[in-house]
Amino acid sequence: MPYALFVDERQIGPGLPTEAAVWKQALDASLISDLPVANEAGGAVLPARYHVKEIREEFCAPDPAWRLPDEIS
Template sequence: MPYALFVEDHQISRALPTEHDVWHYADDAGLVVDSLIQDSTGKPERVLEQGYSIREAEPEEAAPLPGLEMPKRVA
C-alpha cells in the first residue's frame, strides 16, 4: 500500500511506495522538526509539523489538491 502526506484530511502529496519515502519528501519540504521528546539514544525525536500526517493512500488519490503548493524550506 502506498503512503502520502496529509494536512488534516486532505492528501497534499502524490502517493509514494513506502512510508519512509514520504518522510524524506516531508523532510525535503521542511516539514520535519526536532521535538523536545528524546528517543532511547537521547537524540531529539523527529516529528512532522503540527497538522501534518503520513497515512496510507490509494494510488488513484495521488494528485495534490488544486492550487495547494508545498511550503518552501526555511533556511
C-alpha cells in the same frame, strides 16, 4: 499500498511506494529537520495537523472497445 502526506484530511503530496519515501519528501520540503527513528522516544515529528497515512489509489483502465461516436446529435 502507497503512502502520502496529509494536512488534516487533505492529501498534499503524491502517493509514494513506502512510508520512508514520504518522510524523505517531508524532509526535502523542510517540514521536518530530521527523519524519525523507531527507537527514539515519541513526540511530534511533523508540524501540527500534518500526518502520513496509507492511501488507496484506484486506477480505472478504459475499456479498449469503447470509442467516441462519429457524430453527436
